[in-house]
Amino acid sequence: MTANRAGALLMLLGMAAFAMNDAMGKWLVADYGVAQVILLRSLAAGAVMLPFVLRGGGALRRLASAPRPGLQALRAACATIEVFCFYLAVSYMPLADVMAFWMAAPIYVVAISPLILNERVGARTWSAVGVGFLGVMILLAPALQLSGLGVLFAVLGTAAFAAIMILGRSLRETPDRDLVIFQLAAALAAGLLLAPLDWQPLRGAGDLGLLFLLGLVATAAHMLVTRALKLADASVVAPLQYSLLVWGALFGFFVFGDVPAGEMVIGAALIVGSGLIILRRPAPAEAPAPALAEAGE
Template sequence: MTLLAKISPHADERTSRLAGIALMLLSVFMFSCGDATGKFIVSTYSVGQLLCLRACAALCVLAPMIWRQRRTFAQLERPRLQLVRIVLSTLEVAAFFLATAYLPLADVVTYYLACPIFVTALSAIVLREHVGWRRWSAILIGFMGVLIALRPSAQSFSWPALIALCGSLSFAVLMLITRSLRATPDIVLATLQFVGTLLLGAVLAPIGWVTPSPKSLVLFATAGVISVCALLCVNRSLKLASASIVVPYQYSMIIWAVIFGIVVFGDVPSLATIIGAAIIIGAGLYIFLRERSLGREEAAVSPPV
């Protein structure tokens, strides 16, 4: 019994870590499925319809949790900053799916992988946080990866790529704001994001409205349910294991983006995209490890909700 008592805590801790990693990998897979579903939808329907119907389905799933924590919605910290966060989150989700209508999924995800690099750079410029030469070097290398993936030439540079990059920058600012709203419950933050996309979708959906078929309605609902389930898995993962253990596994989203791109859409990623993604991931992981060594655990990147 004494021996078991000594071993058990370590075994439980190891089990929690493994469960956290498994849930993070599952959430990334589900987010990737949701992204692929959204890309498939916007090939027929408008981004406004996707945002509106997807958010409706997500809010229906969240309704029981919203009801249980309804009192927390009346006590929001820093309401103006919450509003800015809603606007940014709504615009970056719209930018993500608008870009996927014109670009391969792997390309769009690659630009979003640069988010931790943008966050670190903005933390130094906007928040005046100290960033040493090592992380500045990683930031510059990461930007080189973005440029390689972006292929900025007169022949290849396009406005969808610019939209995806702007979406990634918006997501970086969103993360900085979320960092300062840590006291707000996760369910409140997620709900407000879905409400924002619902409102924007409701405004844009009538433009070029196409009446969905029953099968398409199932796809819209599936996209919303997947996004909520993936979000819950991420939250649970971070409760079972520390961010330093599970966050690096979020970069596996590029693998799924490539697989879904090839299998579902027939999009073979270019060599520039692969090289750029590899450089961005390397720089992002270095920044993350450096943050951990300084005692600051930050989420690397999460796909749009």
């Protein structure tokens, strides 16, 4: 099997794992507080990552010795805001709708990259950005009528997701392992701080197992996607991240009985089409398009 084929397979598996993680999260936040879910998920993920945390010092020592620690801390904070907003959004909205909002994050990155990153963006890419924003507007219209609060969390979470991607470009020299550790530490700290405010007694060993499985699946998803991006060309694996929408629609239908509305399908199609155009924008005339960040929570 070639490296590109192996990377594509790992990316598809990673997207399936992210969708499973998101579906379990939506199921759990119906009965437990978001901070409680994130805390227990972080503890499970921390158990998996513990050998990496202990190697070379703890998370705080890594942060202190990491390049540009201020940006590292800001990225970890944005990642924590993003995961909180995602779980809050799916508590109000169908899973596939929320995922469609998250898939628009790379479009936002391209739109603001000339201002923040001094990157050149050509006319074709600006046209794609416009199409992507149209898709977001189509998603917003019916979603606002059903759940204005859910849309607010989705928009805030997507903005935080875009910030993670932009900050990640400035922190290319930081190993992926350390970026994950910093995110995990920030989410764990936020969970410890906020979970006691809305702690719900666990209903049984099954729910406890599901909460810890949530952390294991999320960690596996991150590892699969990270490995895929290292094995294969970004142009091969990045478009496959849009398969998350398919998985989201399937989990939403079979687990929660959600039937995608026509507006969601049209809006998501415009967002995906826009993202694919952006990913394939020519390198000589314009700066390389950002690969999609690890989607899902």
